[in-house]
Amino acid sequence: MVDERVQNGEVRYRCPVCGLEYREREWAEKCEAWCREHPSCNVEVIQHAIKGVA
Template identity: 45%
Template sequence: MVSKEKYEGKDIHLCVVCGFGYKEKEYAQKCEDFCKAHNSCSMEITVHAVKRS
């Protein structure tokens, strides 16, 4: 389940698997689905991340 946190004064959505944060919940959800399914990140998705762990 995608989680929310404040980052640099903005609400972002986090992929709970890899910890990357996105402004759009849609990307966080896609990232999480991909991470869970493949046990790694998709570069096409993480390029949209605003916070990298």
């Protein structure tokens, strides 16, 4: 299940598998599903991650 947290007034959603954070829950959920099924990153998903966070 995706983690939700607030940082500097901004809601962020974190993939519990790889730790990448997203502004939209949908992308964090897609990241988690991919991480659990494949031992790799999906470029189409991680391009939506917040840069500099993980």
